[in-house]
Amino acid sequence: MSHLFDLRVYYEDTDFGGIVYYANYLKFIERARSEMVRDMGIDQRQMKEAGVVFAVRRVEADYIAAALYDDQLQVRTRIGAMTAARVVFEQDVWRGDQKIFAAQVTVVCIGANGQPTRLPAMIRRNLPQTHS
Template sequence: MTHLWPIRVYYEDTDLAGLVYYANYLRFIERARSEMVRAAGVDQVEMKARGLVFAVRRVEADYLKPARYDDQIEVRTTLDRVKGASFDMPQEVWRGDDLLFRARVTIVVLDAQGRATRLPADIRAALAPFTADVGP
């Protein structure tokens, strides 16, 4: 299953040329990841109370075409690997039929001491509908 999150590009998202500033794509995909996790039923505030948080470990990004002021774009997020303490989230930003940006984000689960820790079974189960490749 792919999570879809629509966004309107605002003036504040653009640079002097009127194009979306490159770092804002990272903001867009961060918000979309948060919304996907929420849609899966994972409460990150409750996770924090349990001493667990998600953290970005790695981002690989490709900027393919620019988005501009007032564009209606959509972030598409999936999971393609869930491992012991981490998972990968491929994300794409589309404007209609045009792929503008794509990234692969690796998320790690950290404990209260900042150490990688195993993804709890309940969170793994909640995320399962978003991936076909759920590992051990």
């Protein structure tokens, strides 16, 4: 299963040269992951009320080409792996048919005590099953 998230690069996303500032790619892929999770029927506000939140544990990013002011981009997100305690998202940012950014993001659940915890059953049910 792949989730698609479209966005446009605004002036505020760029540096002095009109190129997307490197940290903003992390914002773009965060928005895409949040929308993917929402589209799967997972309510992160309800999770928080139950004492569990998602936290990014690791990001591996590859900047392939620069995005520019006013570019139309698409973030493609899929689940690369899932265990009882973590989900690895594979995310690519495309400008047309050119991949310009790739990331692998490992997300864990944190309990009310601030410690890592297993993914709640409701989340495991809603996420596509992978084997890894």
